[in-house]
Amino acid sequence: MHRVTGPVERARIAQGGRRGPDAALLATVNPRIDPDPDDPSGALWTWVIDAPEATAVALWTSAVFDHRDVTAAEFSRLPDSTLWTICLRLPAALRTAYRIAVWCEPGPAPWRTAAGRRPVILAAMAAGAADERCPDAMGGADGRPVSVAAGPAAPREPWRGMTPARRTGSRVDAVPLAHGERAWVYHPGRAPAPTPLLVLFDGQMWRELGLPGLLDGLIASGRLPALHVAMLDSGDADARWERLGVPGGQVHTVLDELLPRVRSGWPVDAAGAATLVAGQSLGGLAALWTLALGQGEVRRAIAQSPSLWRFSIVDALLDEPRWDALTLEAGTFEPDMLRDVHEAAATLLADARRADRAVHVHTFEAGHDWAAWRVHLLRALASQLGDSPAATR
Known part of the structure; x- marks a missing residue:
């Protein structure tokens, strides 16, 4: 996972850490995808969620979740705010399923205490849920929904933009x-x-x-x-x-x-x-x-x-x-x-x-x-x- 300081965090730094326009950040959908100034084929993917009671928040994606360093997948809490954010450098052509895990209980989050590749991944997936701020979702392999995000250069889903099919008798x-x-x-x-x-x-x-x-x-x-x-x-x-x-x-x-x-x-x-x-x-x-x-x-x-x-x-x-x-x-x-x-x-x-x-x-x-x-x-x-x-x- 290539974690970077993204536009949301940079804006808060520019404000000297003061509370910013949180409502404006929540008025857009997840993830926010901006051009990567250092890579024409890449993009900066930013997620923001409101989780006032959380002690840890993690992003599981099918593409880049790293079980060896789960801290790279954890959101940062914006100063003087209930908002959490993470920004990753990812290809503009990527399509990925993901969940966001919000941990509010005492003690460490389960993805921090699990050991081994599969247990860590399963812990993050099980603790996570589909992103309410993402407009696209699908069924997951475990029977629970996952969110779906796609970059601007991702292949177009062929069913998008179709008028609803007339009853075909199928x-x-x-x-x-x-x-x-x-x-x-x-x-x-x-x-x-x-x-x-x-x-x-x-x-x-x-x-x-x-x-x-x-x-x-x-x-x-x-x-x-x-x-x-x-x-x-x-x-x-x-x-x-x-x-x-x-x-x-x-x-x-x-x-x-x-x-x-x-x-x-x-x-x-x-x-x-x-x-x-x-x-x-x-x-x-x-x-x-x-x-x-x-x-x-x-x-x-x-x-x-x-x-x-x-x-x-x-x-x-x-x-x-x-x-x-x-x-x-x-x-x-x-x-x-x-x-x-x-x-x-x-x-x-x-x-x-x-x-x-x-x-x-x-x-x-x-x-x-x-x-x-x-x-x-x-x-x-x-x-x-x-x-x-x-x-x-």
Whole structure:
């Protein structure tokens, strides 16, 4: 976290520490984003909150929260004020989910007493809440909302500015599966049949993110062609680790049960070329295994921040000739995954077994973050569905 003395603190310093126009600071939304005078691609991101009873305030962001130095994430209280503020130097193209933790209890804040990377992060996330002064929010992976902030150069969310979609007759059908698993199928309603099919891992999260409503608007506006989406629930944390991102588990569920069920029960194109699979993190790795083990049943994949540290999958992809296109994505604030994505892509592109199959790599300014994955999945989907298999090569 690159913490700086921001415009709010500088203004208070210029006033000699005297109480300033607090009401004016609270009249704007969080975060305030100003150009960075030292970096044309950067910006100064400032958060201000009113917390008169607080003893500590911390900012958790998916991109830059540093568990090794939690003080860098803590707000400073303005002198003679109930306001707290923090300013970070961040890219102007960043999109990030965040929460603000306000601690008012006796004793140290929990993020100060936790030890280890994951416990510190979870303590800050659990103590935090969505920012009431931020106009944008979405569902979080833990079932609680998070705020979403984007810099002026961040890729535009494709659903912004759309007029509300007319009723399209779309619906979401629950699909019970073997072994207690479940899925949901988004049906676009009135549409030419058959449509392409997208298979998504972590389906419960995509429902939390409002994907069916976003699809309604994008399809109605012509920004996406009509498609069906099969969203497979990954279950609880233990089930997710056991069955997602492995060469079996939910990959077998997709190939052996979900695809046949959807193709026989909904008006989708049964050809593998019209079927895509996508996932994020462990789900991104699962999408790659589905491509590698699918024997042509799935021909395209979008793997966002795939957990490539878990398995070496490149040879399995090269040994399966019956796929057409692969998109690998990762964020600049997840450097290990970004490195793994570029190394995997380079190996695929350099191997003669790839033949003329397309391999695309996309980097975005973000961390390991559903706020970024949501935008870039829909953008990649529009690109994939807008081209024939041959045109993607």
